[in-house]
Amino acid sequence: MTEDPRANVASKYPLLAVPHIQLHGTVDEMMYARFKTQLAAAPTEGPIVVSLTTLGGDPEMGRAMGDDIRLLRDYTGRETLFLGKVAVYSAGATFMAAFPVETRFLTRGTRLMLHERLMSSSIQLSGPLTTLPAVLKAKLHEIEESIKIQEEGFREIVRGSAVPFEELQRKAPSNWYIEAEEARDRGLVLDVI
Template structure:
């Protein structure tokens, strides 16, 4: 039953009631597999609604799912709608960035969390001195490329919103939690249902 109280916008967006693709849990290979399977079984006409609830996970899996959405939109012109439920943390926000801001929604009391990419690594230097430099340079290249990927994702997340990229980067350094209503007010999502 649709909540028709004055505080609810749900009746304005009936398509969001039953998402075609429903994702929950960690963003990982299993979620990616479930996403592809549900996408293959979804209707091929009309808007496609995708919901997610996640505390985060693998940003590359989120980017891969996002590429599916982007390609579907670009090659078919099909409308794609994002519905974040309860928690859209970390890699979930990365996935959300694949949708235009005017196609993003959150349920009431949901939160988005954006942070910088994380790395945990140990570098072992062992061998002739002339070769050690290459191991360090390879790690520096990995870090530089990861920062570039992070910035691309941040840029996509704020594109069309009221948030400046530099503001997002500053807040992401210490895990930025954004309440649903604040996300709507900042233009990160179209509305809260």
């Protein structure tokens, strides 16, 4: 009987068995608060493992948690490992992007979902005509800056992988779902456990 090569892959990464920080649910201010509390309680030496299950949420909260991870690495030199479980969608992928591809893992059956940032807005034009162009320019600047932030995030997600930025840009408008094995095969994560 041939042994399934996937069966023992988890034994190669014993640190992933008990993550120091375990997050699930909507990426929002409450998750960020739980993240900060668990990070403060984590061991002060050695690698830190963060697990995440989310259907998405606020991309700025994902970026904020990611910045904390990056700063921890930059200032302490500690290794940080990411373990995506079941679903890592939207703002969760934004957070995952803060981890280098060689420190990202997914559990079997997990899906990533990458998409463009969303905006729902209306513009109220009311007042003297000479003030209205400024209202429209302000909204245009908001959109342009959001696109820049989105592109920065996309570049971080694919940095070090075999996925070209242009492919992600092309697939993101229609919600790109990526199964764990494809994410591993394309270099978006190191391995599937």
